[in-house]
Amino acid sequence: MTAEATNYPSTWRRPPQVFTTRTTRYALYGGIVLYLILASLSIDVDWQRVYIGLERGQRFVMGFLQPDFTSRWNEIVRGLTESLTMTLTSTVVGVLISVPIGIGAARNLVPAPVYYVCRSIIAVSRALQEIIIAIFLVAMFGFGPFAGFLTLSFATIGFLAKLLADDIEEIDARQAEAIRSTGASWFQLVNYAVQPQVMPRLIGLSLYRLDINFRESSVIGIVGAGGIGATLNTAIDRYEYDDAGAILLIISGFVLIAEYGSSTIRKYLQ
Amino acid sequence: MLRIEGLTKTYKTGDTALRGVSLEVPTGQILGLIGPSGAGKSTLIRCVNRLVEPSSGSIMLGDIDLAGLNRAELRRQRRRIGMIFQEYALVERLTLMENVLSGRLGYVSFWRSLLRRFPGKDIQRAYQLLDRVGLIDHVDKRADALSGGQRQRVGIARALAQEPELLLVDEPTASLDPKTSRQIMRLLTEICAERDLPAVVNIHDVPLAKQFMQRIVGLRAGEIVFDGPPSDLTESALTTIYGAVDWNTMRKEDEEKQEADAETDRQLAEIA
Amino acid sequence: MSEISHYSELWTHRTPKSRLLRWTGWVALVALFIWCWQLMTANTIWYFVTDAPRQAADIGSRMFPPSLAYIPELMVPLWDTINIATLGTVGGVVMAVPVAFLAARNTTPSATFLRPVALFIIVASRSINALIWALLLVAIIGPGLLAGIVAIALRSIGFIGKLLYEAIEEIDHRQVEAVSAIGASGAQILSFGIVPQITPAFWSISIFRWDINIRESTILGLVGAGGIGLKLQASLNTLAWSQVTTILILILGTVIVSEWVSSKVRRAII
Numbered sequence: 001m002t003a004e005a006t007n008y009p010s011t012w013r014r015p016p017q018v019f020t021t022r023t024t025r026y027a028l029y030g031g032i033v034l035y036l037i038l039a040s041l042s043i044d045v046d047w048q049r050v051y052i053g054l055e056r057g058q059r060f061v062m063g064f065l066q067p068d069f070t071s072r073w074n075e076i077v078r079g080l081t082e083s084l085t086m087t088l089t090s091t092v093v094g095v096l097i098s099v100p101i102g103i104g105a106a107r108n109l110v111p112a113p114v115y116y117v118c119r120s121i122i123a124v125s126r127a128l129q130e131i132i133i134a135i136f137l138v139a140m141f142g143f144g145p146f147a148g149f150l151t152l153s154f155a156t157i158g159f160l161a162k163l164l165a166d167d168i169e170e171i172d173a174r175q176a177e178a179i180r181s182t183g184a185s186w187f188q189l190v191n192y193a194v195q196p197q198v199m200p201r202l203i204g205l206s207l208y209r210l211d212i213n214f215r216e217s218s219v220i221g222i223v224g225a226g227g228i229g230a231t232l233n234t235a236i237d238r239y240e241y242d243d244a245g246a247i248l249l250i251i252s253g254f255v256l257i258a259e260y261g262s263s264t265i266r267k268y269l270q
Numbered sequence: 271m272l273r274i275e276g277l278t279k280t281y282k283t284g285d286t287a288l289r290g291v292s293l294e295v296p297t298g299q300i301l302g303l304i305g306p307s308g309a310g311k312s313t314l315i316r317c318v319n320r321l322v323e324p325s326s327g328s329i330m331l332g333d334i335d336l337a338g339l340n341r342a343e344l345r346r347q348r349r350r351i352g353m354i355f356q357e358y359a360l361v362e363r364l365t366l367m368e369n370v371l372s373g374r375l376g377y378v379s380f381w382r383s384l385l386r387r388f389p390g391k392d393i394q395r396a397y398q399l400l401d402r403v404g405l406i407d408h409v410d411k412r413a414d415a416l417s418g419g420q421r422q423r424v425g426i427a428r429a430l431a432q433e434p435e436l437l438l439v440d441e442p443t444a445s446l447d448p449k450t451s452r453q454i455m456r457l458l459t460e461i462c463a464e465r466d467l468p469a470v471v472n473i474h475d476v477p478l479a480k481q482f483m484q485r486i487v488g489l490r491a492g493e494i495v496f497d498g499p500p501s502d503l504t505e506s507a508l509t510t511i512y513g514a515v516d517w518n519t520m521r522k523e524d525e526e527k528q529e530a531d532a533e534t535d536r537q538l539a540e541i542a
Numbered sequence: 543m544s545e546i547s548h549y550s551e552l553w554t555h556r557t558p559k560s561r562l563l564r565w566t567g568w569v570a571l572v573a574l575f576i577w578c579w580q581l582m583t584a585n586t587i588w589y590f591v592t593d594a595p596r597q598a599a600d601i602g603s604r605m606f607p608p609s610l611a612y613i614p615e616l617m618v619p620l621w622d623t624i625n626i627a628t629l630g631t632v633g634g635v636v637m638a639v640p641v642a643f644l645a646a647r648n649t650t651p652s653a654t655f656l657r658p659v660a661l662f663i664i665v666a667s668r669s670i671n672a673l674i675w676a677l678l679l680v681a682i683i684g685p686g687l688l689a690g691i692v693a694i695a696l697r698s699i700g701f702i703g704k705l706l707y708e709a710i711e712e713i714d715h716r717q718v719e720a721v722s723a724i725g726a727s728g729a730q731i732l733s734f735g736i737v738p739q740i741t742p743a744f745w746s747i748s749i750f751r752w753d754i755n756i757r758e759s760t761i762l763g764l765v766g767a768g769g770i771g772l773k774l775q776a777s778l779n780t781l782a783w784s785q786v787t788t789i790l791i792l793i794l795g796t797v798i799v800s801e802w803v804s805s806k807v808r809r810a811i812i
Contacts, residue, residue: 035628039625039628039629040629042621042622042625042687043625043629043686043687043688043691044686044687045686045687045688046684046686049683049684050683050684050688052684053682053683053684054682054683056681056682057682057683060678060681060682081581082582084578085578085579085581085582086582088574088575088578089575089578089579089582092571092575127794127797127798128790128794129757129758129760129761131673131761131764132761132774132790132793135778136601139597139601140594140597140598140601141590141591141594141597142587142590142591144585144586144587145582145583145585145586146582146583146586146591149582215669215671216671218671218674219671219673219674222673222674222677222764222765223764229674232674232677233677236677236678236681237681239681244678248670248674251669251670251674252665252666252669252670255668255669256665256669
């Protein structure tokens with residue numbers, strides 16, 4: 001038996017799975033290496049600065065381990081209140097606006113012009129980062145949570161209206177047909193055929209967005225749109241790392257609560 | 271030769287799957303394990319190579335007690351035992367060659383296996399085995415591109431690549447159609463005969479067991495209730511193993527299966 | 543059929559109790575909204591808000607036409623931005639892979655000690671936005687690309703780690719069982735039984751994160767972490783709105799291209 005085994009080849013190479021020709025493969029490897037070299041060259045590191053920074057980093061870690069909740073407590077409470085109120089109001093307003101826009105962006109419910117208008121609103125809202133929107137709104141509405149509220153509402157529209165519209169486009173067409181065949185009007189159609197099918201998802205998505213909005217509310221303060229981010233920014237600017245540590249811990253705690261809470265409620269609703 | 275003595279397994283949940291099973295499998299014998307689901311067939315097979323940890327008892331393969339080994343020793347001893355699975359359990363995204371070569375993992379270093387640099391001898395053997403199971407033309411295909419019967423052939427080749435002294439076969443045909451099932455069973459029995467290899471085959475299909483096994487052991491509720499040649503497997507023996515109700519429904523299913531089988535054969539004959 | 547009067551004329555969708563609960567819920571939400579709204583807008587200067595349309599018109603008129611002459615100056619920062627995203631993703635992946643294996647229930651070497659540590663790393667990384675990471679790192683190691691890369695990498699650990707460890711927990715256990723029945727060592731089980739199963743998920747998660755990182759790295763410059771965001775910050779500070787438009791168009795273009803690239807690559811690999 002072993003004697004006959006020698007008739008078979010004794011080498012085997014694993015055939016390449018993705019890039020099957022040798023030249024493309026080597027070109028790809030070469031390209032990656034070249035890119036990594038070029039990209040690393042573009043990093044201009046001031047090692048002396050990094051060295052000084054390490055000591056600061058140490059202080060920051062210490063600040064994290066011994067967070068100071070007390071000395072800036074009032075500012076923290078104010079920032080947190082702004083963040084939380086901003087989150088809730090913007091989610092509610094965002095959801096209220098995204099429902100009509102979402103319906104308008106569903107191809108199976110509305111005429112083409114309405115569809116294109118609504119889809120463009122969604123596209124603009126999704127393409128721009130929250131931070132960039134916040135910069136503009138702060139420039140227009142002045143510093144403070146109102147600009148933040150507008151930012152998050154606008155971002156919510158892009159997120160929710162798109163998912164809602166995609167959902168409506170995927171509903172069971174037979175149910176809609178059945179309702180339509182009873183002679184129902186457009187509003188009755190939406191109320192009886194569409195709403196029952198997408199409502200649970202809409203509530204789930206709103207809760208999910210509530211969670212996202214809280215995360216974002218802690219960031220947009222950096223550009224002046226209020227919230228806990230502004231408090232954090234000040235603390236870091238003044239090198240008060242024990243305060244920064246405290247704020248970061250509070251943010252993480254709330255993010256965890258929001259994430260866990262919203263996923264639990266969503267599970268419960270389904 | 272495999273000698274199991276007083277093997278007992280109680281799961282953490284408190285279910286006792288095996289109650290003092292003793293069994294001896296001499297070299298070259300193909301033994302079929304039958305019994306209703308939950309009788310402990312799968313547990314028994316998995317206790318031998320300790321994919322399931324036995325609670326008490328001894329499992330002698332040659333003169334080594336597998337039940338008493340530490341992890342490193344167990345690894346070394348597992349090389350001597352080839353296993354074939356119900357759902358093939360191939361690494362789906364690897365090629366056939368890699369799957370068969372993986373049978374040699376116990377013999378090569380981690381780095382060699384990582385870089386797929388297996389010794390030339392192993393590669394020759396893998397080619398030979400793939401040829402033996404009729405898949406030499408598909409060496410570089412990925413396992414997930416094969417049909418069920420072909421995958422089980424790869425499973426057999428992988429087990430044989432270990433050059434095992436014992437084959438454990440867990441429901442080899444449960445996911446296959448009747449015709450392919452018989453082809454696989456025939457291949458298995460031929461290969462065991464070629465190598466004088468003992469095998470413990472866990473099988474739920476009684477007619478198939480009768481046709482291909484040399485000896486049949488019936489398990490019920492974790493105890494051996496039948497042990498003998500297939501010819502002794504009478505209606506009453508089957509009733510002891512399966513219980514009256516179960517056996518009748520099973521027989522009906524088997525009749526249906528045989529009819530379907532005959533149907534398939536007819537169709538195939540027509541095509542040919 | 544003819545006599546229907548003995549059936550009730552009243553039919554309600556829900557039991558009175560559940561209706562009451564629902565209404566209470568909605569009323570509570572409205573009350574909460576109003577309360578939050580008042581808290582949030584307590585310090586809002588309404589003059590700025592009413593003045594906003596005029597401000598918007600003013601900014602809008604300054605934004606157009608975009609200053610095309612500014613584009614050549616933006617090429618190097620754009621290159622930096624892409625490098626931040628790519629190198630940051632690579633760094634994130636390198637750190638996330640071991641964390642994911644430590645966090646997955648079926649591969650963790652110690653469920654009592656290492657798994658909680660790994661999960662904590664994932665949570666900490668996820669709950670802090672890339673911009674906040676950048677803010678911290680700029681304070682610690684100084685402004686520049688390095689801070690941006692590290693910020694992106696740190697933020698990516700949690701995202702990639704979480705998705706990857708979920709993928710590891712969902713693998714087909716039978717393949718692993720088969721490889722261990724052969725007599726393979728722990729490392730061999732990993733490389734033959736587990737790695738091939740999670741490779742597709744690994745690539746798709748990494749590319750997905752790279753796409754997100756391109757978006758995020760465009761704004762890191764706002765806090766001094768290099769890239770095109772630095773130019774954005776400079777233009778905003780000097781109120782050079784036509785340059786801002788140019789930068790925004792460039793960012794949008796980059797995001798669209800990166801989305802296209804990532805969908806192409808994902809399709810090629812999987």
